[in-house]
Amino acid sequence: MTSASTGITLSVVIPMYNEEEALPALAARLRPALEGTAVRYEVVAVDDGSRDKTAAVLADLRETWPELRVVRLRRNSGHQAALTAGLHRARGAYVASIDADLQDPPEKIAEMLALARRDGLDIVYGVRTDRSTDTGFKRRTAGVYYGLMRRLVGKQMPAQAGDFRLLSREAVEALKQLPDQQRVYRLLVPWLGFPSGEVHYQREERVAGETKYPLSKMIGLAVDSITGFSAAPLRIATWLGVTSFFACLGLLVFSLVAYGEGKTVPGWTSLFVGLLFIGAVQLICVGLLGEYIGRIYTAVQRRPTYFVGYDSAEGTAGDAAGDSPAMVGPRHEGERAGV
Ligand code: UDP
């Protein structure tokens, strides 16, 4: 199967933000891996508004590597938005996505493609069997995250599958049709319900540079993941309310009994603690409401999640905004519409 208009079988989307140090090593490993597949391919490097020399390194690489295509976003829009830009622009019959830091082995892409073609699969996940190269903190937070997400999305979500995967053209088109704005692909993709397979690999160490996912971005991803798939947090308010109601009833009975026995306690501390508790509960609940209302607000604004400044496949400045009406809605990492 090849894409009818371009004849490209495989697109490899690589979101990158300040990856000048990792790029030479990436190119040195990715190119032979893709050439080994013997299919027509393109590499869609999505430069997510890098501030270092990523753009210059990409331009250099392009001189000797015609299959390398550069899509530059005008500003840093976040990993998932960069992925969205890449998926929208990719032309291949199959589209793989991989990080720029060589933590996921590019050689596995050939295996994914072969598996998808052999078994007629629409999705092949790269599943990490070993995260020993990640820090203990990253492993623990990832463990909690994936456990929670499997409860939200369902068991069809493979544990420990990040953004290293292969999608068929049908799956990509299905994703493009979704109206979601703050997209978390590792949840959306399994949720689509396409026939899928897995390829296992060991997570390697970042080849160069530092992680582009500080704690703030990890929290942002977790909040997007939960609110994107569940309204359960909103029910926390109800449960807390019900619990405090019964606690108050108990307290009322207790104080009536104490009054009857003539044992009135000074009770300043308990009063104050009770007051603080109710105040805290209310603030948490208002905050939760704010989180969802913020999302409704951004959905209503219908701003694009990213702006393409340049696409080497077009040779000119790209369009002003995202690629389709389905793709509207803002998501700039760390910049969320508040209430
Ligand atoms: N990335 C991006 N935009 C961002 C942050 C990260 O495009 O705002 C890219 C980054 O360059 C890398 C991928 O997303 O290719 C995953 O990031 P990273 O490897 O830093 O995350 P980690 O592996 O530490 O979770």
Ligand code: MG
């Ligand atoms: Mg990484």
